[in-house]
Amino acid sequence: xxxxxxxxxxxxxxxxxxxxxxxxxxxxxxxxxxxxxxxxxxxxxxxxxxxxxxxxxxxxxxxxxxxxxxxxxxxxxxxxxxxxxxxxxxxxxxxxxxxxxxxxxxxxxxxxxxxxxxxxxxxxxxxxxxxxxxxxxxxxxxxxxxxxxxxxxxxxxxxxxxxxxxxxxxxxxxxxxxxxxxxxxxxxxxxxxxxxxxxxxxxxxxxxxxxxxxxxxxxxxxxxxxxxxxxxxxxxxxxxxxxxxxxxxxxxxxxxxxxxxxxxxxxxxxxxxxxxxxxxxxxxxxxxxxxxxxxxxxxxxxxxxxxxxxxxxxxxxxxxxxxxxxxxxxxxxxxxxxxxxxxxxxxxxxxxxxxxxxxxxxxxxxxxxxxxxxxxxxxxxxxxxxxxxxxxxxxxxxxxxxxxxxxxxxxxxxxxxxxxxxxxxxxxxxxxxxxxxxxxxxxxxxx
Numbered sequence: 001x002x003x004x005x006x007x008x009x010x011x012x013x014x015x016x017x018x019x020x021x022x023x024x025x026x027x028x029x030x031x032x033x034x035x036x037x038x039x040x041x042x043x044x045x046x047x048x049x050x051x052x053x054x055x056x057x058x059x060x061x062x063x064x065x066x067x068x069x070x071x072x073x074x075x076x077x078x079x080x081x082x083x084x085x086x087x088x089x090x091x092x093x094x095x096x097x098x099x100x101x102x103x104x105x106x107x108x109x110x111x112x113x114x115x116x117x118x119x120x121x122x123x124x125x126x127x128x129x130x131x132x133x134x135x136x137x138x139x140x141x142x143x144x145x146x147x148x149x150x151x152x153x154x155x156x157x158x159x160x161x162x163x164x165x166x167x168x169x170x171x172x173x174x175x176x177x178x179x180x181x182x183x184x185x186x187x188x189x190x191x192x193x194x195x196x197x198x199x200x201x202x203x204x205x206x207x208x209x210x211x212x213x214x215x216x217x218x219x220x221x222x223x224x225x226x227x228x229x230x231x232x233x234x235x236x237x238x239x240x241x242x243x244x245x246x247x248x249x250x251x252x253x254x255x256x257x258x259x260x261x262x263x264x265x266x267x268x269x270x271x272x273x274x275x276x277x278x279x280x281x282x283x284x285x286x287x288x289x290x291x292x293x294x295x296x297x298x299x300x301x302x303x304x305x306x307x308x309x310x311x312x313x314x315x316x317x318x319x320x321x322x323x324x325x326x327x328x329x330x331x332x333x334x335x336x337x338x339x340x341x342x343x344x345x346x347x348x349x350x351x352x353x354x355x356x357x358x359x360x361x362x363x364x365x366x367x368x369x370x371x372x373x374x375x376x377x378x379x380x381x382x383x384x385x386x387x388x389x390x391x392x393x394x395x396x397x398x399x400x401x402x403x404x405x406x407x408x409x410x411x412x413x414x415x416x417x418x419x420x421x422x423x424x425x426x427x428x429x430x431x432x433x434x435x436x437x438x439x440x441x442x443x444x445x446x447x
Contacts, residue, residue, distance in 0.1 A: 014217035015210045017185045018176075023071050027179075027209065028172040029064055029165055038161055039068065042139070043075035054133050054140035056118070056148050056157070059165025062208030065143035069114040078139065079103060079111045085120040090128045097132035104137060111138045118142040119151035120292075126153045133159050146294070167207025176209055177201055177216055187216075191223045196239040204246050218245035263289075268299060272307045276346035283342050293334045297323035300341050311351035311426035318344055349426025357420035364414065371411030406444040416443075 020026050023033055023043050032039050038053060057065040066082075073080035081096050100111035118126070132138045133156065140160065144151060148162055168176070180186035181193050197219065205212035219242045223235035267282035286296055297319070304319040322341035326334035364370065380391025395405045410417060422432040 013214065014180060014186055015213040018180050018183065018213055019067050020071050022075050023068070026064060026067060026071060027176045028168040029068070031166070032068075032163055039072065039163070043072040045075065045077045054138075054142075054160040056142045056144065056152060056160045056162045057165055058144050058146075058148055058162060060167055060207065061145060062205070062210040062212075063165040063167060064209060065165060066114065066116065067209075069112065069141040069143070072141065073112045073114075076110075076112075079109050080114065081111060081138075082114045082116070085115060085117040085125070088115075088125075090125050093125065093128040093132075097128075097137055100132060100137045113138040113140050115140065115142045117144065119144045119146040119148075123153055126156055130155055130159070168209055169207070170202050173202045173205055173207070173209065173212050174198060177212055180213055180216060187220055190235065191220045192226070192234050192236040194236055194238045197237045197242050200239045200242040204242065215242060215246050221245070264296075264299060267296075268303055268307075271300075271303050271342065271346045272350065274346055274350065276343055279342050279346045280339065283338060287331075287335050287338075293326045293331055293338060294323070296338055297326050297341075300338070300345060303345055304341075306355045307350050307352055308345060308348060309351045309354040309428070310422065310431055311349035311428040313427055315345055315348055349428070351423045351425045351428045353420060353422050353428065361419045364417070371413035374408055374411065376407075377409060402441070404438055404441045406441060409442075 023040065026033060034040070038055070042053070042055070057068060059065060069082075070080065072078075079100075081100070083092060083096065096111075096113055100113070103109045103111055113132070115121075115129075129140060133140050142152070142160070148157060152160075177193070177198055181191065182189050193216075201212050201215055201219070204215060216237070219237050220235075222241040222244055223237045224241075225233035226236040263282050263285050267279060267286065270276075270278035270282060283296070287293070300319045301316070301323060304315040308315040319341050322337040325337040329337075375389050376391060376393040376395075378388075378390040380394075395407050397403050397405050397407075399405075408415060420435070422428040422435060424432055
């Protein structure tokens with residue numbers, strides 16, 4: 001049997017080798033691949049002449065955007081051209097359009113143009129796509145990890161079908177991993193995979209197929225022979241090998257070459273830890289590495305909501321304003337609002353109480369901890385609602401001098417449940433005192 005190390009030498013990465021050749025091999029995205037769905041029709045060679053809708057695929061990294069585009073092109077028999085918005089310009093787009101027009105007119109062959117990271121294209125670059133899309137010279141399949149409503153021009157959006165991809169489920173990932181271990185294009189059975197190792201790969205990949213396969217490949221290179229019941233020694237990937245390999249796997253997909261995942265993690269943890277100097281250091285490293293400033297801005301917004309919350313109600317609006325400023329003015333000037341937001345978030349009071357509250361409430365709901373809405377809170381505005389008793393007994397809080405009345409709002413099954421527990425931090429200290437009084441009144445006790 002070929003050793004794992006020899007198997008990987010000089011080969012294309014496992015994640016690339018395992019890209020499906022047809023839609024039937026795609027793991028996940030079942031909501032987009034039902035019989036008769038637009039993507040399935042687009043991949044049908046018999047329907048390719050009549051189905052020419054351009055598509056924008058929106059979803060997290062590793063959910064199969066490139067995979068779907070290539071599988072559609074192979075299945076439909078269309079010519080496939082790929083451009084990256086990171087490197088392509090208006091001239092490249094126009095050359096592709098002209099060649100597509102030539103192929104159509106001379107040979108009757110349709111072209112799929114796959115444009116990765118379309119959100120990085122400027123308005124002028126996106127405008128260059130319009131003639132080819134509008135006139136049917138190409139079928140555009142564009143991929144983006146950002147909301148197209150904000151990053152794609154309206155004329156292009158209106159001419160395209162917007163499809164949202166979802167992170168792969170754990171079961172999807174297990175299928176994908178097991179296939180990669182056995183498939184001749186993958187590891188070809190050169191290693192065995194321990195159940196705990198498979199679970200670790202699924203857990204660490206967070207719904208990202210590319211990350212799962214990259215980590216698998218790195219872990220397989222560390223596999224050690226284990227003697228089976230038949231006496232044969234087979235290299236086995238254990239959970240320890242996954243743990244050793246995962247950092248190497250994540251770094252391999254760092255597009256900027258500056259420890260992308262480690263640096264953004266250190267940046268957020270420095271803000272959370274109120275170390276403004278460390279936060280500035282990591283911000284500078286990301287800026288110098290060419291990190292997308294909008295990515296940094298999004299992380300600042302998350303930090304403001306997750307780590308600061310109502311301890312400083314100004315933090316979230318300030319982070320959003322910094323993101324808007326970066327979008328408006330671009331770089332290098334965008335570094336200034338990013339720095340201001342970083343300094344503010346790092347030095348202000350912190351509380352994760354709201355974050356903990358929503359996670360606790362979601363956990364209850366997922367566990368079945370919910371009941372019927374109390375009848376006095378139900379909608380009483382439609383015909384027949386009053387006959388059902390909806391709204392009966394509801395007390396209007398504004399009729400009270402203090403604006404709070406004794407009244408049950410949670411379902412009976414959750415009566416008395418507490419989710420939000422504000423901390424004595426910054427502005428949340430005042431919320432804490434006010435909430436104690438409110439809860440006493442709601443429960444029927446005196447203020």
